[in-house]
Amino acid sequence: MKDLITQQAIVLFGKKGFSETSIQDIVDALDVTKGTFYYYFTSKEQLLKEIHHEYITDLLERQNGIIQSDALNQKEKITGIIRLLITDIADKGPSARVFFREMRHLTNENAEVIKQKREDFRLNIEKILRTGIKQGEFQQDLRTDMTAFGILGVTNWSYNWFNPHGEVSPEELAKLFSDMILTGIVPDER
Incomplete structure (x- = not known):
């Protein structure tokens, strides 16, 4: 039942937003009582916190799998992380929306x-970018902090507009973003 409540909350938070979704909305959709909700969660915010925690913990575990792969160079690791983020948004649509949009509703x-x-x-x-600089895969003067923020900004914001069932597949979008980030959009003049 806890998973059912969580999944229903994700759907409703994704559609209506956290603030506009009441506990009553969640329990009505499942045809259970508020007591059932409170058996598993102390509040709507605790539920939101658990949704966020599960989402980021899973992302980190999968990111670590990419990082620890000896078969990948640093460019391939960056590409893998971009793919991870884009396919996650595609695979977990409402969860991704809740994760990226509703964080502001958690207390400090x-x-x-x-x-x-x-x-x-x-x-x-x-860290991947710094390693790539040392290994000659990335520009020596690359600002790793701003580049990391840029990668996350480009990929994470796509939850807001990307339709994984539209003209561009998640894999195509991940490749497009990877190419744009790793090689730019200006043709090589060599």
């Missing part, structure tokens, strides 16, 4: 762990 105390994990995800990208 509840957001602290989530913010640290988000920071860890970004810092992992910076």
